[in-house]
Amino acid sequence: MKAKLNPRFLCQILAISLFCTSQHTIQTTNANEDTSSCSSNTNDSTDTCTADLTTNNEVPSHKFHGCRLFLARSTLNNSTSTRLGLFTGKVLKRGQPIASPDIIIQLIDYLPSLSDFVSKYSYEPGQFGAQFEGKCVASILPGVASIAQFTSVQQSNAVPIGRDVDEANVPRTKYPGAGALTHYHNLTFHARKDLEAGSEIFIGLEEKEEWYQHRWQMIHAREKELAAEVGSNEEGLTTGRTVDWLMDNGVCLANLMPEMSTIKGAGRGAFATRFIPKGAIVSASPLVPIDRSAAMTKRIKLSGKVRAAKPQLLVNYCMGRDNSTVIFYPTAPVVNLINHGQDKANVRLQWSSLTARDVPNMSSLSLEEISLLNFTNIVMDYVAIKDIHPNDEVVLDYGQQWKDAWQQHVTQWSPPKNANTYSPSYVMDEVAALIRTEKEQLNHPYSSSVMTACFYRYSTHERNEGIARSKPELSEETTVVKWKADRRAFNYRNLRPCSIMQRFEVDGQITYTAMMKNWNGMRKEELIPKGEMHVVNTIPRNAIKFVDKLYSTDMHLSNGFRHEIQIPENM
Numbered sequence: 001m002k003a004k005l006n007p008r009f010l011c012q013i014l015a016i017s018l019f020c021t022s023q024h025t026i027q028t029t030n031a032n033e034d035t036s037s038c039s040s041n042t043n044d045s046t047d048t049c050t051a052d053l054t055t056n057n058e059v060p061s062h063k064f065h066g067c068r069l070f071l072a073r074s075t076l077n078n079s080t081s082t083r084l085g086l087f088t089g090k091v092l093k094r095g096q097p098i099a100s101p102d103i104i105i106q107l108i109d110y111l112p113s114l115s116d117f118v119s120k121y122s123y124e125p126g127q128f129g130a131q132f133e134g135k136c137v138a139s140i141l142p143g144v145a146s147i148a149q150f151t152s153v154q155q156s157n158a159v160p161i162g163r164d165v166d167e168a169n170v171p172r173t174k175y176p177g178a179g180a181l182t183h184y185h186n187l188t189f190h191a192r193k194d195l196e197a198g199s200e201i202f203i204g205l206e207e208k209e210e211w212y213q214h215r216w217q218m219i220h221a222r223e224k225e226l227a228a229e230v231g232s233n234e235e236g237l238t239t240g241r242t243v244d245w246l247m248d249n250g251v252c253l254a255n256l257m258p259e260m261s262t263i264k265g266a267g268r269g270a271f272a273t274r275f276i277p278k279g280a281i282v283s284a285s286p287l288v289p290i291d292r293s294a295a296m297t298k299r300i301k302l303s304g305k306v307r308a309a310k311p312q313l314l315v316n317y318c319m320g321r322d323n324s325t326v327i328f329y330p331t332a333p334v335v336n337l338i339n340h341g342q343d344k345a346n347v348r349l350q351w352s353s354l355t356a357r358d359v360p361n362m363s364s365l366s367l368e369e370i371s372l373l374n375f376t377n378i379v380m381d382y383v384a385i386k387d388i389h390p391n392d393e394v395v396l397d398y399g400q401q402w403k404d405a406w407q408q409h410v411t412q413w414s415p416p417k418n419a420n421t422y423s424p425s426y427v428m429d430e431v432a433a434l435i436r437t438e439k440e441q442l443n444h445p446y447s448s449s450v451m452t453a454c455f456y457r458y459s460t461h462e463r464n465e466g467i468a469r470s471k472p473e474l475s476e477e478t479t480v481v482k483w484k485a486d487r488r489a490f491n492y493r494n495l496r497p498c499s500i501m502q503r504f505e506v507d508g509q510i511t512y513t514a515m516m517k518n519w520n521g522m523r524k525e526e527l528i529p530k531g532e533m534h535v536v537n538t539i540p541r542n543a544i545k546f547v548d549k550l551y552s553t554d555m556h557l558s559n560g561f562r563h564e565i566q567i568p569e570n571m
Helices: 007-019 112-121 210-228 243-249 313-317 367-371 400-412 425-431 438-443 458-463
Strands: 034-042 045-054 061-064 069-073 084-088 102-108 137-140 149-152 158-161 184-191 202-205 256-260 268-272 281-291 300-302 305-307 326-330 347-351 379-384 393-396 450-455 468-470 477-482 495-506 509-516 532-540 544-548
Touching: 069 243, 102 313, 112 210, 112 281, 149 210, 158 202, 202 210, 313 326, 326 367, 347 393, 425 544, 438 495, 450 509, 458 532, 495 532, 495 544
Parallel strands: 149 202, 477 532
Antiparallel strands: 034 045, 045 061, 069 084, 102 137, 102 184, 158 184, 256 268, 268 393, 281 326, 281 379, 300 305, 347 379, 450 495, 450 544, 468 477, 495 509, 509 532
């Protein structure tokens, strides 16, 4: 990425080095104070809050008493770093949700120039059953997973649970928005242990997992940095803040929740969990800069045909300007579900006070210059431009360039070929109580876009019952194993393609026999050796799923809309 740096920008870079040891404090004043009380019931917890809004000519600030989640300076800071982290605002019992459910965005066949972003922010796609989307897949998790500091699984206090996949009521047969939004959603981070109010959130990563090696290098480097400052930086060794400190120095990130949008064809949207007065900060999101040219897919050859390069789906969730070479990925919970509202917009964008404290003149910098700032707190505020009531949808004006691009897309759009016969895998799982065998599928085939997959751990097969080996006429050795559940059996990492050979019914219980297959990206210990035909019997129906074949879901549609949200020029 190339950018011309003006002299004022160079001076500001120097200023950052002088300010990086300071804590980020939102400036407030008692003048023109407007205080209101509010309450809201959301999911498994009840938030009661009081909103204190202080008017400032430059940076509006607010306080939400009873806020469940805060963005603030991490406790894992030494004298030269200003990392941001997430903190609980309330006592949480083990198993309670830390934040609202969020989406998962899949990167497909990404370019080498995006590898640094992938190594820092992506998660192994097998955790979420996304390994079948393409030849090379990386899962991006906005929200807790993108902001919270990471550590070992043993020391972590947050764990992701659940995920759903569906079209969000935007089928390819009807809406131009088909292919423009992710189908993966409802991933929720829960407390792994009891947490006191003010606890910092830590995500656990498996140190032996190759996917996270870069982040483990960062963890070890951080440990050395902090160890070198023992005695001189007690704050950097703590794991929590007081709620009062978070109220004064952080931003509440618990004001939004996901629901189906009130905008026809928009899919999911972001809704207010409580009353938010005009001028208050609805949410604030750290931004991760991405080179626009890197946010493309590779050209992939598949079945003799070449799939053309196109912008990643992630682009639709990013911010930028048409004349800029850089776009920004917002990482805060639920903000990526804020839809375009045009005349009904009730929030606007502004550079956050968390950023403005270090760089007072952000508006004078180009996006390229902002992306080169050597610190982690590039933060965007979403500010209420009118009173927002509980359960109101929060919407933003995406900008004229986005509107022009969308209007052109709508004008040219038509349903893709064979849209009426397309059946996504999640629909097949809902309607198919019995699974057809390979022989039955010869006369009654399933949709060409799906295949069957089984939850099965090859690495444990020798400990299971019923092993038999034979040498059939084929040159392959056949291994027959009895399916057996264990605590990791239904992990999506253990979902692999399988061919259904037979179906049995004994005493009203239906089980299946299937031949297991390998898949690209599987762990070494889970790969079936070449030359072995691995057959598993007594498989229950709930251990068999339909999965979408490579490049068949809506995100791969050739006419899917792609355009980033506009950052206003006058910011």
